[in-house]
Amino acid sequence: MDIFLYVMLFIMGTFFGSFFTLAVYRIPLKKDITHEHSFCPNCNHKLGVLDLFPVWSYLFLKGKCRYCGQKIRIRYFLLEILSGIVFVIAYASFHIQDIFLDTEKEIAFLAFVFMYITMVIVSRN
Numbered sequence: 001m002d003i004f005l006y007v008m009l010f011i012m013g014t015f016f017g018s019f020f021t022l023a024v025y026r027i028p029l030k031k032d033i034t035h036e037h038s039f040c041p042n043c044n045h046k047l048g049v050l051d052l053f054p055v056w057s058y059l060f061l062k063g064k065c066r067y068c069g070q071k072i073r074i075r076y077f078l079l080e081i082l083s084g085i086v087f088v089i090a091y092a093s094f095h096i097q098d099i100f101l102d103t104e105k106e107i108a109f110l111a112f113v114f115m116y117i118t119m120v121i122v123s124r125n
């Protein structure tokens with residue numbers, strides 16, 4: 001087992017989770033998801049680089065906005081961790097490197113991705 005690879009996959013997953021929560025928040029509000037800088041929905045202050053690291057920023061800031069002190073919902077933190085775990089499990093279970101050589105694995109993997117995306121969308125409500 002390559003620990004470094006799993007740590008990197010986990011970190012990559014947390015960034016994806018962070019982006020998914022951003023998209024799920026902004027798309028219904030018809031806000032831009034790629035060009036608009038991240039901001040606090042309470043005080044509208046633009047977030048700095050140190051505020052944007054998934055999981056670690058939440059822990060470092062003790063779950064509060066650095067600028068106004070508003071509590072950040074724990075579900076964002078949990079979704080980032082969950083996304084990291086999902087990435088590790090997906091890699092470990094499906095052996096992504098040879099997934100497209102096996103139709104059954106491909107279908108199982110797509111079902112897994114679909115369940116994951118559904119989970120993220122449902123968590124908004």
Ligand SMILES: [Zn+2]
Binds near residue numbers: 041
């Ligand atoms: Zn704020």
